[in-house]
Amino acid sequence: MNRPSKRLPLVAWDHAYLWHPFTQMQEWEQEEPLIIQKGKGSYLIDTEGRKYLDGTSSIWVNIHGHRHPRLDRALTTQLGQIAHSTFLGLSNPPAIRLARELIRIAPKGLQRVFYSDNGSTAIEVALKMAVQYWQQRQPTAGPKHSFLHLKLAYHGDTVGAVSVGNIELFHARFKSLLFPTLQVDPPYCYRCPLSLTYPACRMACIDPLESLLQARHRELAGVILEPLVQAAAGMLTAPPGYLTRVRALCTKYNVLLIADEVATGFGRTGKMFACQHEGVTPDLMAISKGMTGGYMPLAATLATEDIYRAFLGRYDEWKTFFHGHSYTGNPLGCAVALANLEIFRREKTLTHVRKQTTLLARLLRPMASLRHVGEMRQCGLMVGIELVQDRTTRTSYPLEMRIGHRVAQACRKGGLLMRPLGNVIALVPPLSTSPRELTKMVAILHRAIVDVTEDSASLS
Numbered sequence: 399m400n401r402p403s404k405r406l407p408l409v410a411w412d413h414a415y416l417w418h419p420f421t422q423m424q425e426w427e428q429e430e431p432l433i434i435q436k437g438k439g440s441y442l443i444d445t446e447g448r449k450y451l452d453g454t455s456s457i458w459v460n461i462h463g464h465r466h467p468r469l470d471r472a473l474t475t476q477l478g479q480i481a482h483s484t485f486l487g488l489s490n491p492p493a494i495r496l497a498r499e500l501i502r503i504a505p506k507g508l509q510r511v512f513y514s515d516n517g518s519t520a521i522e523v524a525l526k527m528a529v530q531y532w533q534q535r536q537p538t539a540g541p542k543h544s545f546l547h548l549k550l551a552y553h554g555d556t557v558g559a560v561s562v563g564n565i566e567l568f569h570a571r572f573k574s575l576l577f578p579t580l581q582v583d584p585p586y587c588y589r590c591p592l593s594l595t596y597p598a599c600r601m602a603c604i605d606p607l608e609s610l611l612q613a614r615h616r617e618l619a620g621v622i623l624e625p626l627v628q629a630a631a632g633m634l635t636a637p638p639g640y641l642t643r644v645r646a647l648c649t650k651y652n653v654l655l656i657a658d659e660v661a662t663g664f665g666r667t668g669k670m671f672a673c674q675h676e677g678v679t680p681d682l683m684a685i686s687k688g689m690t691g692g693y694m695p696l697a698a699t700l701a702t703e704d705i706y707r708a709f710l711g712r713y714d715e716w717k718t719f720f721h722g723h724s725y726t727g728n729p730l731g732c733a734v735a736l737a738n739l740e741i742f743r744r745e746k747t748l749t750h751v752r753k754q755t756t757l758l759a760r761l762l763r764p765m766a767s768l769r770h771v772g773e774m775r776q777c778g779l780m781v782g783i784e785l786v787q788d789r790t791t792r793t794s795y796p797l798e799m800r801i802g803h804r805v806a807q808a809c810r811k812g813g814l815l816m817r818p819l820g821n822v823i824a825l826v827p828p829l830s831t832s833p834r835e836l837t838k839m840v841a842i843l844h845r846a847i848v849d850v851t852e853d854s855a856s857l858s
């Protein structure tokens with residue numbers, strides 16, 4: 399260590415006092431933690447002054463890079479006014495302005511913004527709104543209180559969000575806490591549950607979804623899904639038209655469509671929201687991660703006017719949506735979120751993303767033929783590289799081999815920070831990443847995959 403005096407107490411205190419998310423702490427305590435002190439653009443800088451490319455956008459939140467002057471300024475300007483006041487019975491200018499802007503850019507038909515703090519709460523809000531909506535809007539439609547979701551879905555870590563999710567490793571232990579749901583196989587073409595091939599299959603995986611809707615729509619409040627990309631599942635990209643079909647079925651069977659755009663929102667897929675690739679308007683839409691450009695925890699659930707109106711009535715009709723959080727509509731978060739959207743306009747971020755998407759696809763192409771790359775999936779600037787032990791049989795690496803983790807470690811040595819999703823390497827660069835940085839990221843990643851998967855000695 400170069401400067402132990404400055405860093406040593408932090409390492410010791412981290413090991414002594416902290417509990418990190420999704421982390422085996424026994425292992426963590428044996429390792430030298432990477433402590434990030436600063437950031438600039440696509441780079442993170444640790445306490446030793448080492449620079450790393452931020453290959454995850456700090457887990458899918460960062461949009462315009464770190465320390466963007468406009469975002470920094472939006473925060474300090476708002477600080478000169480007030481940091482926080484409650485949204486219960488009061489309002490504030492940045493939250494009002496942001497709601498108007500969000501409705502401007504959202505899929506047409508979404509008309510109301512309900513704020514919360516993170517992706518999971520935005521989902522909880524959507525689930526509760528859906529259930530209460532049916533009670534008040536169409537009490538005779540049936541006890542519409544359950545949800546249909548895709549297997550391998552990830553909607554967050556709070557108990558309601560886990561109930562509609564299905565990542566076995568994360569969720570199995572909490573089964574006793576979860577409410578019952580209906581599930582169908584996702585459109586995971588590389589491992590098609592029906593053993594069919596797209597497009598010859600004509601999306602046969604929709605049929606079980608339709609059958610369930612047909613049989614059970616009277617008890618269903620909503621269908622929830624991550625439009626276009628099931629992110630945490632391993633960046634599973636849905637075939638074009640899948641979302642449109644689900645939308646049509648929800649309408650046909652009188653069930654709400656809840657779109658979880660927490661990962662896909664704010665330009666990540668090349669449109670502001672993934673639903674807009676197919677011109678789909680969900681009934682409820684959850685947004686969070688990229689909402690503040692990666693600066694502050696903030697989220698929202700957007701609803702149609704029809705849903706909103708079902709909650710109107712005299713006070714003693716008890717139709718109020720009784721839900722809220724201490725930091726709802728936080729002015730700092732909303733101010734920086736407004737600046738985030740302003741940068742989208744000023745810097746033509748979506749145009750940049752589309753160019754970078756093409757470049758990224760080109761850069762990744764040579765990797766697709768590596769011996770242990772099973773499938774390369776890309777939607778905008780979200781990439782999943784599924785590593786397999788055997789390409790011909792598509793045999794997965796056993797999870798305990800931690801192949802993704804090893805690739806991530808090799809990337810770190812090369813100066814790129816990554817976080818794998820099991821055997822899937824996820825590359826999610828900030829939208830502002832320059833062509834040069836993108837090229838560098840892919841080069842480091844390519845080298846790391848080759849080194850880890852083709853070094854037979856280390857794999858035997």
Ligand SMILES: *Cc1c(COP(=O)(O)O)cnc(C)c1O
Binds near residue numbers: 516555624629630686
């Ligand atoms: C990250 C994520 C969530 C949960 O968001 P948090 O802010 O981590 O609670 C929900 N849905 C999707 C699709 C996500 O990627």
